[in-house]
Amino acid sequence: MEQEPVSRLVGVCKTFQGFNRETRVLKDIDFEIRPGELVLLLGPSGSGKSTFLTILAGLQAPTSGEVWLFGKELQTYTPATLQELRAAKLGFIFQTFHLIDALTALENILLVMKFTNTNERAATSRAKELLEQFGILYLKDAYPRTMSQGEKQRVAIARALANNAQLIIADEPTGSLATDQGMQIVLLLSNLAKKENRSIILTSHDQRIIPYADRVLFLQDGVLS
């Protein structure tokens, strides 16, 4: 039996009001992603990929249309429930990393597990395991300002995976990484989707990711195809 979509968009439009004109970034988008799927979203810069992902994650509202997450329409969740849901079931890897500057790599990862009340010893061991897996255990006690872009990106990815999220949303996760590192990350995400039945949606410019994706979508002129 086919599993329920983890996330679904129905007729989603997004328009930004500019000073004297409006930009229609998303035009009547329908989308769904199921457990175990890795979906790749390609599109030129400025085509609305980041906007699409933030709407999918409920971080910004569409101008019109429906956004469903884990079987319910977003508007039917209370803000508190939505926040809990995001903390426990959603991993977001932002294009700009969003690491907390005052915390070390280890602490950045531990923080997201605090939101789900993970026992501290289990959390520390999980965080170290992730840092090891991404080849950055040496950054355990390092602060973001001392890290390269590629290092920050790997910490951000480790953090997004800390809570065993069901849906992982990754905005150009390989953008700041050297080619082989980028491919390693994609391979790891693809294994995660297959072995642990997670749903992963990622955006990229890199055509070499195509073979790892179950589905490839193109966003252009506000239309998904």
Ligand SMILES: Nc1ncnc2c1ncn2[C@@H]1O[C@H](COP(=O)(O)OP(=O)(O)O)[C@@H](O)[C@H]1O
């Ligand atoms: N908050 C905003 N206000 C106004 N315009 C925005 C906003 N966010 C994005 N845009 C515009 O929407 C379009 C798509 O942006 P974005 O989703 O970042 O594209 P991509 O991630 O594909 O590069 C761009 O033209 C951008 O300038």
Ligand SMILES: [Mg+2]
């Ligand atoms: Mg973007």
